[in-house]
Amino acid sequence: MTTSQRWISTAINHALLLGAIELEQTDRGTRPHRLPAAARAQWPDPQLLMVEGQPSGMRLAFRTTATAIELETIPTKRIYVGMPPRPDGVYDLLIDGQLARQGSVSGGDSLTINMSTGSATHERGAPGVLSFEGLPAGDKTIEIWLPHDETTELVDLRTNAPVEPIGTNGAPVWLHHGSSISHGSNATHPTGTWPAVAATAAGVSLINLGFGGSAIVDPFVARTIRDARADLISIKLGINVVNTDAMRLRAFGPAVHGFLDTIREGHKTTPILLMSPIYCPIHEDTPGPTAPDFVDGKLSFKASGDPAEIAMGKLTLNVIRDTLSKIVTQRAATDSNIHYLDGRDLYGEVDSAALPLPDRLHPDGDTHRLMGERFAALAFAPGGALAH
The missing domain is CATH 2.60.120.260 (Galactose-binding domain-like)
Structure with missing residues (x-):
C-alpha cells in the first residue's frame, strides 16, 4: 500500500x-x-x-x-x-x-x-x-x-x-456440534475442516461447535444450542464419551435424551440430525479411556479399556451407534424432524484401509474433504435430513 x-x-x-x-x-x-x-x-x-x-x-x-x-x-x-x-x-x-x-x-x-x-x-x-x-x-x-x-x-x-x-447473506444457518474431528483436528487449514467443506458445498452459513476432546453431552452445550439462531442442527456424539470413559450405558442414553429435550425447548421443529462416530478401529469394540501412545517418536493413541467390561455397561463405538439409532427411532415416533446418520457413512472400514487415521484417532486433510463432501451429499441434498 x-x-x-x-x-x-x-x-x-x-x-x-x-x-x-x-x-x-x-x-x-x-x-x-x-x-x-x-x-x-x-x-x-x-x-x-x-x-x-x-x-x-x-x-x-x-x-x-x-x-x-x-x-x-x-x-x-x-x-x-x-x-x-x-x-x-x-x-x-x-x-x-x-x-x-x-x-x-x-x-x-x-x-x-x-x-x-x-x-x-x-x-x-x-x-x-x-x-x-x-x-x-x-x-x-x-x-x-x-x-x-x-x-x-x-x-x-x-x-x-x-x-x-454481509451477514449470512440469506443462507440458512447450520449449527453443528461434535468432537475434535468436527473441530478440525489434523485438517491443514480452516476451510478444509469437514464441516467447512460441507457448508461450502451446501451453501449454508456454519456455526461450528465442535470441541476437541469435549463433546461429552454437557447440558450447558445443549443450552447454548437451544439459545442460538439455527435453521438446521446436527450433533455428532460418542467418541469423546469413550475417550474419557465419561459414563456408562445407563447414564449415556438418558443424557442424550436430555440433551435433545433441551435443544427442542428452543428449536421446536428445526431439523436435527443425530450422528454416531466415524469408524475408529481402536475403539470399535474396545472401551476407553484413550491413552497416548508414542510410535516412532510421534504422538498416537490406543484404547486402554477391557472389552470384557462391555457387559457391565462400558461404552464402545458400536454400543454407542446402536444406542443413538434406537434413541432416534424412539423419538421419531412423535418428532418427524429428527434423523439419524451412521458416522461410518462418512468414513468407514473400507476408507480406513485406504486412508488410515494417522494417529489412530483423527483424519488427515484429504479425509476431512472426503467426509465433508459425503456429508453434503447425504444431509443437504434433496431428500436429505437437512435439505433446504
Missing part, C-alpha cells in the same frame, strides 16, 4: 464476524468464543476453555473494493513440553467464495503445556499483522476464515476502502 493511501479501521462485531456465539471485549481487542460466559463459568476446565476459544468455523465476511487488507491479531501459540513445535495457525482469504490467499500471524501469546503434569503457563506477547495486498480491484465478497486450531484475539481490521458486512 502506498503512503498516499489511508487505512480505514472497521469495528469487529457480530455483523462482521460470523460463526461466533459470543464476543468478549478485553483490554487488547475482541476475543471470540464458541460458548457463552455462563457455560464457561459452569465448568472452567482448561481443555474446554482452550478449544472453545479456538475460532473453528469463524470468518470475517464483507463486501468491499479494497485491494489491501490488514488484520491485526494476538494469536496464542501452544507449546507442548518435549514435543516438536506446532505450525502456526492458518488464515484463509476467500474472494467471491474461492480460496485466494493464505497466511499466518507470528508472535503473540504463548501457552506452554506439560502433558505429563497437566500444568500450563501463559505468557503475554505482542500483536502480529496478517497482510493481504494486491487484491483484485472492483466490488467483491471477502471472507477471512480464522484458524480452526489457534486461539486469536482480534485487535483491528484495516482496509484501503470501506467494507460492508
